Amino acid sequence: MKNLFLVSSFLVFSLMTIFAGASFSQTKDLSGDVEKGRAIFVKNGCYQCHGYLGQGGISGARLMQTKLSQAGFIGFVRNPPPSSMPQFRAKIMSDQELADVYAYIKSVPAPTPVKDIPLLSGL
Numbered sequence: 001m002k003n004l005f006l007v008s009s010f011l012v013f014s015l016m017t018i019f020a021g022a023s024f025s026q027t028k029d030l031s032g033d034v035e036k037g038r039a040i041f042v043k044n045g046c047y048q049c050h051g052y053l054g055q056g057g058i059s060g061a062r063l064m065q066t067k068l069s070q071a072g073f074i075g076f077v078r079n080p081p082p083s084s085m086p087q088f089r090a091k092i093m094s095d096q097e098l099a100d101v102y103a104y105i106k107s108v109p110a111p112t113p114v115k116d117i118p119l120l121s122g123l
Contacts, residue, residue, distance in 0.1 A: 029070045030096055032103025040097050041104055049085065054105045060085070064108040073105075074098045 041047060041054075049060025056062030066073065077088045077098055088098070114120050 030099035032099040034103045034107045037100035037104030041101050044093060053108050063105045065110055066105060070099060070102045073102045
């Protein structure tokens, strides 16, 4: 059952990524501020589904180490597939604010591989 959930979540996220990239026409990336992005991420409640570091959760996809471009990310947030998450139109979060959030998400370092954690290396 857990594997089915993970596979279906991956498929939904993959489709959302495709549609988000296709539906957003911004051609030049905006410069994002990591600290402002972290504050916006918390202020707008993104952490409630995606976790404070964008690590994902029960109801939110993993955002850290995203392969989405900034344009794809903004496009997805503006026009998510039905029932996946609320739309964050420009009245709620400007393109600059989303660029800041994207900078924050991209700044989160990758987790330490299990093989490099002494306590877990023997498992």
